Amino acid sequence: MKYRIKTKLVLSLVIFWSVALAIFLAAAKSDNEIKAGQITINDPQNPGSFFISANISKENAKTNQNDYVSPVLRADFPFNALFVKWQSENTSPNNSDFELYLRFLNENWSPWQKIMLDDDYQGKDTNPGQISSQMIAVKLTDSFQYKLVLANGQPKTNLKNLQFIYLDTTKGPKNNFTISLQNKDNGLKIISRAEWGADESLRYDPQSGNLWPEEYFTPKKFVLHHTAGENANADPKATIRAIYYFHAKIRSWGDIGYNYLIDSQGNIYEGRFGGEGIVAGHAYLRNRNTIGIAILGCYQNEKNSQNNSNCNSPDNLTEATKISLNKLIAAKSREFNIDPLGQSEFHGQILPNVIGHKDVGNTSCPGNLIYESLPASRQLAYNLLVEMGGYKKPLASSAEFVSLSSQEIKIEETKSAEITVQYKNIGQETWRGYEDNYLYVTDSEIKNKIAKINSVAIAMSDKDETPKQTENFPVFKLQGGNVYPGETGTFKLTLNAPLKETETKKFILAWQNKGYFPDSDFALTLKKIACNCGQNNNTGQADYKALLTSSTFPSQMTAASSQDIALIFKNDGNRDWQKDKLQLKITYANNQISPFRNDSWYSVYADIPPAESVISLAAQATFNFKLKAPDVLAAFPHTITLLYDGQKIYEYSQVIDVLSAYQAEIIVNTLPLSAKRNSRPKVKITFKNTGSKTWTNVILKSTDIDGTNSWFRDWSWLDKKTIKQINKTVKPGEEITFEFRLLAYWKPNKYPHVYKLFNGQNQIYLDAKKELLTYTQVTK
Structure with a gap:
């Protein structure tokens, strides 16, 4: 009897806790759910519609003859974030002939709020003719109005499909406003996607396909942004969830466009999925080799006559935000050997390594309040980098063979087959699978071309080139971006049918030209079998070739x-x-x-x-x-x-x-092969414009091979690195001549000197190269 009672009790408890767990999980899922709704106004016959054609009836005006105020619009549920989109024949954000305002109803109507264009509307990509606003964060409401103000009462372009996308992102993890800052050291805590409530299902299409496949490049620049909009820091996690939804779903990017985000309390949030080196979507066609960092809020308080992206109520750039920004820049600079105070060539321009979005795009982002603070941030980030011990020291690299999906594979002639091999990272260095820095599996003959990784010096050398892939020398890259110590890396090998009936191939693991990993060899037996061609229409088969x-x-x-x-x-x-x-x-x-x-x-x-x-x-x-x-x-x-x-x-x-459209051919070059010490030889260099752009402000610079001051700089130069500047129009096909002097160094030796030509900020390529390198022997 006691046994039965105990059994019933246990069973009851199991059922109770199962039901409780199910309710809890359902509630948890509900708590993280983002609700989205949309109001589209495109029918000129309906009251409150928004459609500009040749004219707008002034009978609709509520304030003056150039204004139109809509009826009250009601959402299906209370929302905390709203975006506006519309289509226009004129897609330039700098050429608008109207202004749009919104106000929201809580206890009372809020003041009219001007709608600003999104500074990052061309982050990853954009739909033709589609224009969007900054995000508007509001106190929960379900009622709003819009007001249209025409510049001259007569719009120049048609606008249609005005869409109000409203979101409720308030359900989810709440903020801990001390999570990122550690006052006594330079420790950095980054709030993960799970911690801020990212719904990872937004990254996939209905067939579970990745909407935005991962791509990896070594970071070389930091690009600063502001998210703009109003009230972004009232509930930062809700704001980030709203930006994520807008980028991933409304714009169909498949993810949030920034690598990191920082709120006014100094909390740092993980952005784009994929980890270190992932290419995000924050600066159109400038996303590779960059880390995009967005500061929540709007930081433009200057009127910009060329751009409408100004803030209604600019935020204050807090000390907490600046501290976290500098820590983040320092930590990533240490990881990827970036000098926060340095500069380098980037898409044809010499730019600092810490820049604003406006440096690489037609925008006011990140706002003048952030942009003006960048010089101080570069210095403070560099100071923190020094406190951290400087650039990350090379660590030992080592690999252990784990598995091979098959040691023998049969392949039909004219076809190919795929196998998978795995290695475990048993060293201390993170493995990379970047487009410009990666491990790969290749033919073991590579051992005759590169060294064995048996020391830190070889493993972390500066040789980044990889042997060129050929049919007989395949290169199979590491899958994914980063494999940390203790983790396993996967390589997929696509192999063609062998020429012979049976062939054994040997492979090995290598890291670009840094070296190959010892004891990572493995062998595969490939067997060619007859092709079963002509029975269907798949790739490589005989019916359709x-x-x-x-x-x-x-x-x-x-x-x-x-x-x-x-x-x-x-x-x-x-x-x-x-x-x-x-x-x-x-x-x-x-x-x-x-x-x-x-x-x-x-x-x-x-x-x-x-x-x-x-x-x-x-x-x-x-x-x-x-x-x-x-x-x-x-x-x-x-x-x-x-x-x-x-x-x-x-x-x-x-x-x-x-x-580059800026190209030059060197026609005359009298740079000396030798010069006596302390002498001042006269030099003449003539350049012919062989590009498609006209030059107007031509600058000749010279440095040492490492970018420092030249051994031959003369007191007649404009500065330590600038020889001369000529304000002259040089059309394609025309020539320009620079005459100047060198001052040979006092100590006899053979010295290199590098010459670069610019048209303003745009570098001119010399004989299809970025620079002219020459050597001069200094004699007694």
């Missing part, structure tokens, strides 16, 4: 230039191609929209049809389109895919290097 016979797809383009492209494919299969089923797709990096897209494309992914209606067997399909290069100096990897009826039948990769 293609062969690229001609291509003008360039490996180089000048910035902001356009080029006509023609790709010709031969029908190498067993069936005719129909025009309506054949498409050429072009993507950038990890299936992103190409920055080279233009009006000749049928979609953001090109989807170009062939010129021919029917392409018979052995006939050719021609694809004509244009590429328009962005005004960004960088290498842009592209994937060109030929699809038939949605199936891939041909694919290859092509990198386009965008070159």
Whole structure:
């Protein structure tokens, strides 16, 4: 009897706690849920609609003849954040012929609040014709009005699809306002995405595909932003959840655009998913090699006649925020060897390593209050870096082989197969899987080309190049961005069928040209089997096959230039191609929209049809389109895919290097090969403008090879590094001559000197190189 009572008691307790746990989990899920709603106004027949055409009836005016005030609009639920979007034929944020105001109802109506354009509306990408406002954080309300003020009563452009997106992000973790600051040391606590309540499901599409695939580059610059908008610091976590939702869902980016965010209390928050080195979306086409840091709030109190992004009520840049910002810059500078006081070339300009968004974009962000504090932040961050012990010292690197998905693999001829290999990081150094710094698995013959990693010096050398990948020398990169000590790294190997029936291949783990890891060898047996071709239409099979016979797809383009492209494919299969089923797709990096897209494309992914209606067997399909290069100096990897009826039948990769429009050819150069010490030889250098831009303010500079003062600087120079400045118009094809003197160093030796040419802030490339390097022997 006692046994039965105990059994019933235990069973009752189990049921009770199970139900309680279920209720708790449901409540927890509910507590973190973001509610989103939208009001779209685009019908001119409905009262309160918003649609500017040739005129607006002045009968609708409520204040004066150029104003229109809407009826009260009600949301489906109380909200704490609101964004405004609209479409316009005029997408320039600097050319608006109207102003939009909002007010909100709580106990009473709030004052009218001017809607400001979002400074970061071109962070990751943007939809053509789509303009958005800064985020407006408000006290919970469900009622608001808008007011339209026309500049002259007659708008110049049509505006339609005015959308008010309102959010309730108040449900979620609350703030601990002491979590990031540690007063007695330089410790740094970063609030994780889980801690601020990120809903990770927003990063995926309905098929569980990653909306924004991770891409990694070594950070070299810090770009400062403000999030703008009002009341951002009243509930910082709710504000960040609102920004995250807006970026991820409303803009369809798939994540928040910043790497880090900082509130007025000094709390630091993790931004974009992916960890160190992840490429975020905070500065259009300047996101690689940068860390984007956003300060919650609006920090512009100066009127900017060229931009509408001013603050209604500027926030104060608090001491707590500045301390945390400087700590964050110092910590990441230590991790990635960045000099906070330094400067370097970035997309054709010499810029400090800590900059504002306005330095790389047409914006007032991060506001003058933050921008004016940057010189002090650079110095204070550098001081903190010194207190931390300076740049991170190289640590020992070591790897341990963990597993191989298969030691023998059968591959059909004309096809390929994929295997997975894993290594454990048993050293002290973090492994990187960045585009410009990564571990890789390759043919063991690499041991004849690079050294063994058996010392810190070799493991952390400055040689960042990687042997070029070829069919016989494959390079399989580390998956993901960072593998910390104790973690396991994964490498995926895609292998083609061997030429022989059976072939054994040996592989090893290496880290660029830093060296290969000892005892990381493994062998694979590849067996070729007959192709089961012609039974379906999958890639590489005989029914639908293609062969690229001609291509003008360039490996180089000048910035902001356009080029006509023609790709010709031969029908190498067993069936005719129909025009309506054949498409050429072009993507950038990890299936992103190409920055080279233009009006000749049928979609953001090109989807170009062939010129021919029917392409018979052995006939050719021609694809004509244009590429328009962005005004960004960088290498842009592209994937060109030929699809038939949605199936891939041909694919290859092509990198386009965008070159500066500022180019010069050295016509005359009398730099001496030798000079007596303390002598002042006269030098003449003539440059021909071989680019597409006109020069107006030409500056010649010279330094030592490491960027310090030149061994040959003369007292006649403008400063220690600037030789001369000539304010002259030099059109493409014209020449300009610099005549100046050098002062040879007093100590005999062979000294290098570097010369760089600029048009204002824009660097001019010399004979397709960034600089001219020469050596002069100083004699007695």
